[in-house]
Amino acid sequence: MLFNSIEFIIFLLLVYVLYWFVLQKNLTIQNFFLLIASYVFYGWWDWRFLLLLILSTIIDYSFGLLIYRSTVQRTKKLLLWLSIFNNLAILGFFKYYNFFADSTKVLFSQLGMELHPYMLSIALPVGISFYTFHGMSYVFDIYNGKAKPSTNPVNYSVFVCFFPLLVAGPIERGTHLLPQVEVKRVFNYRQSVDGLRLMLWGFFKKIVIADSLAQLVDTIFKTHEHSSGLSLMMGAVAFAIQIYGDFSGYSDIARGTAKLFGFELLINFRFPYFSRDIAEFWRRWHISLSSWFRDYLYIPLGGSKGGKLLSVRNTFIIFLVSGFWHGANWTYIFWGGLHAVYFLPLLLLDRNRKNNGPIAENSILPSVMDFLRMVVTFIIVCIAWVFFRASSIGEAFTYLKEIVTHPLLNGKEKLLFRPYIYIPVMLAIMLVVEWICRNKDDVSSFFDVFKKRPVRYVVYALLCFMIVMYGAFEETSFIYFQF
Amino acid sequence: MKTFLIRLSLFFFLAIFVWIIGICVLGVAFRGILRKNLQYSSPRGYSLTRLQQADTIKKTNVLILGSSHAYRGFDPRIFKNKGIDIFNLGTSSQTPLQTDYLVDKYINKIDVKYVIYEVYYNNFQKDGLESSLDLIFSTAKPDMSMLQMLIKVDKIKAYNSFVYAYLRKSVLGKKEKLKVSKNAEAKADSYIPGGYVASTLDIEEGSPTGEAKKLTIHFLDMHKEAFETTIKKLQAKNIKVILVQAPVSRRDYLSITNPDYMNSYFSKFKGVSYYNFNNILPLPDTDFLDGSHLNQHGVDAFNNALIDKLKADGVLPAKF
Numbered sequence: 001m002l003f004n005s006i007e008f009i010i011f012l013l014l015v016y017v018l019y020w021f022v023l024q025k026n027l028t029i030q031n032f033f034l035l036i037a038s039y040v041f042y043g044w045w046d047w048r049f050l051l052l053l054i055l056s057t058i059i060d061y062s063f064g065l066l067i068y069r070s071t072v073q074r075t076k077k078l079l080l081w082l083s084i085f086n087n088l089a090i091l092g093f094f095k096y097y098n099f100f101a102d103s104t105k106v107l108f109s110q111l112g113m114e115l116h117p118y119m120l121s122i123a124l125p126v127g128i129s130f131y132t133f134h135g136m137s138y139v140f141d142i143y144n145g146k147a148k149p150s151t152n153p154v155n156y157s158v159f160v161c162f163f164p165l166l167v168a169g170p171i172e173r174g175t176h177l178l179p180q181v182e183v184k185r186v187f188n189y190r191q192s193v194d195g196l197r198l199m200l201w202g203f204f205k206k207i208v209i210a211d212s213l214a215q216l217v218d219t220i221f222k223t224h225e226h227s228s229g230l231s232l233m234m235g236a237v238a239f240a241i242q243i244y245g246d247f248s249g250y251s252d253i254a255r256g257t258a259k260l261f262g263f264e265l266l267i268n269f270r271f272p273y274f275s276r277d278i279a280e281f282w283r284r285w286h287i288s289l290s291s292w293f294r295d296y297l298y299i300p301l302g303g304s305k306g307g308k309l310l311s312v313r314n315t316f317i318i319f320l321v322s323g324f325w326h327g328a329n330w331t332y333i334f335w336g337g338l339h340a341v342y343f344l345p346l347l348l349l350d351r352n353r354k355n356n357g358p359i360a361e362n363s364i365l366p367s368v369m370d371f372l373r374m375v376v377t378f379i380i381v382c383i384a385w386v387f388f389r390a391s392s393i394g395e396a397f398t399y400l401k402e403i404v405t406h407p408l409l410n411g412k413e414k415l416l417f418r419p420y421i422y423i424p425v426m427l428a429i430m431l432v433v434e435w436i437c438r439n440k441d442d443v444s445s446f447f448d449v450f451k452k453r454p455v456r457y458v459v460y461a462l463l464c465f466m467i468v469m470y471g472a473f474e475e476t477s478f479i480y481f482q483f
Numbered sequence: 484m485k486t487f488l489i490r491l492s493l494f495f496f497l498a499i500f501v502w503i504i505g506i507c508v509l510g511v512a513f514r515g516i517l518r519k520n521l522q523y524s525s526p527r528g529y530s531l532t533r534l535q536q537a538d539t540i541k542k543t544n545v546l547i548l549g550s551s552h553a554y555r556g557f558d559p560r561i562f563k564n565k566g567i568d569i570f571n572l573g574t575s576s577q578t579p580l581q582t583d584y585l586v587d588k589y590i591n592k593i594d595v596k597y598v599i600y601e602v603y604y605n606n607f608q609k610d611g612l613e614s615s616l617d618l619i620f621s622t623a624k625p626d627m628s629m630l631q632m633l634i635k636v637d638k639i640k641a642y643n644s645f646v647y648a649y650l651r652k653s654v655l656g657k658k659e660k661l662k663v664s665k666n667a668e669a670k671a672d673s674y675i676p677g678g679y680v681a682s683t684l685d686i687e688e689g690s691p692t693g694e695a696k697k698l699t700i701h702f703l704d705m706h707k708e709a710f711e712t713t714i715k716k717l718q719a720k721n722i723k724v725i726l727v728q729a730p731v732s733r734r735d736y737l738s739i740t741n742p743d744y745m746n747s748y749f750s751k752f753k754g755v756s757y758y759n760f761n762n763i764l765p766l767p768d769t770d771f772l773d774g775s776h777l778n779q780h781g782v783d784a785f786n787n788a789l790i791d792k793l794k795a796d797g798v799l800p801a802k803f
Binding site: 020422465470473 | 487491498500516519521637
């Protein structure tokens, strides 16, 4: 079930009414109901993969209990490795098997040997990378003594499968979400209003910005051989904005939906395109994933405590693994590697913690230097996105080469960009609102600028109107569903 | 909680009000992509003129239903020469959903005993938006039955355009005027009373070029349902239904990988005759003005063959 579908709106209304009006008195029943609703939400796409989700949940829950109850450190460690193996086996089989089989085939063919590995013809279960990471973080936290296992399998299942975050995050932690599942939720007016505001903003970014740009990006990337330099540049920039609108829009809708049910999810985006360097970008982009890798991979590997060389090695490892997490394609690994290369000078010069606070913290506009840093960061991020979007590394290099070698204009730009002339206005709205909120966690507080309630309601209604008038309503899937 | 729900309900009504006002403002002030999900302009195909004429028709021998293949493929002048009075109720890209809507609207107003339903295969696969927008602009007064049809099409552009049309026509009482586009193709068209659109384009100007992509036909369930409902309605009124496929270019027809799928579907209806003129009368490319529409020479050949065939088979009486 997609957030941007009528089915979801109906589903949400039904679940909301039953959750607050019928089942509020009994926490156990309320949580059980949330679990069933989450399974319905997931099974709407393909009920067969529900079994995989349930299996993954049972395995991690059991390992969590076993690790906690074990008194011998060696046994704990063995159980931890078994749990990691189970999770990676599920992920590896469904997500990466064909990639490895195909890569092996290519490698052997380059050595002059023919290999015909068996290829799987199964769909990638939606959200598999997200829910396996939920489970793994839970087991890690128990092993590290940061959390106690849940004694209630239903509560644990809700933590893994809660429908707003099930298919594309934010990647939650047992230490953050599970305690919220275990206590009775009380309706909070302010939280519900913030939830609706976030959902509205998320829909705007997804339906108006991302889905509209998707058509332009698809056209330019499909016909890059015949596109002008300007069109290719615009294609790269448009994809950068599309993927931001798509994924941060999803995260806003997910966080907003969770708020309606009394839950607070982790913040996933803090206006990443206002970053002044790549380190700041990664503190603001897909925060729940980067912090996951920091806590469960970078730090266990030694982090930055073992000297520069170890720090560089660990940085490359987490960026490459993070790239690979996104998908079974060399393009994602290259994308991760490229970000590691971007990161390297900052790391070597100890400047990766320089821009910790928000940009232009005490002024309306950034300084010239900050503005230039922001532009440069955006440009290098856009270059990396070309590798993320292209179907192969070779195609990405060709695309980037064509930006320089193709004529800047070829006369087809008017025809190409004409259907999108309303987009700059929509982008300006997004940019202004997010710039105003750059010191905040999200845009929900933006609406408080309008002090009088009727004015605020008219602003919400205008935003709804813009979605209805300028949105692309083809129920396109969210980009991160494929990961 | 109570306050939250009350305010949410109030906001819901405010949002609808802002939506309506916004549609009015954008509809009046902007054109084209600046009002992206609102389309309200005179399309090609003379649907406005045709439906205005349809509102005045009381009786005809044969009613033609279908898409542009109907209004560009069945010439009332040729039928008249053979003693048959027809009215062509075809509209651009008309899918079975819109056909059913038009049948509901006109079948009790027009006294007719025969219906030729032109079943162009592509229109059973389309989303129905183009035809809905055509009807929204061309219908004198958008009504509830149109809204019911639009709910099945379920496109935001159709809803926005419907609201705008409703406000213009039903609230403000405005009547639309036909505006013919200035491009060469539109200029070549002329409206012939009886619902037909004649084109002076010939093969040199609009001939199909290149190889057609292979096409596997799969009819949408919503269209099959609407189509079957229409047939039942017509049969319930003792109207003889004749399904006809007007010829398309050989290039287009031969690109279909599964012609049996549609032929067996259209042949399955009891008491309904089905004629696929792509098989009965394959026409050369010189009889087309583009890949799928006949030019006047092609229409002459097709209509004469059709009338002769229907009379010979006893589907139409020798004399009306």
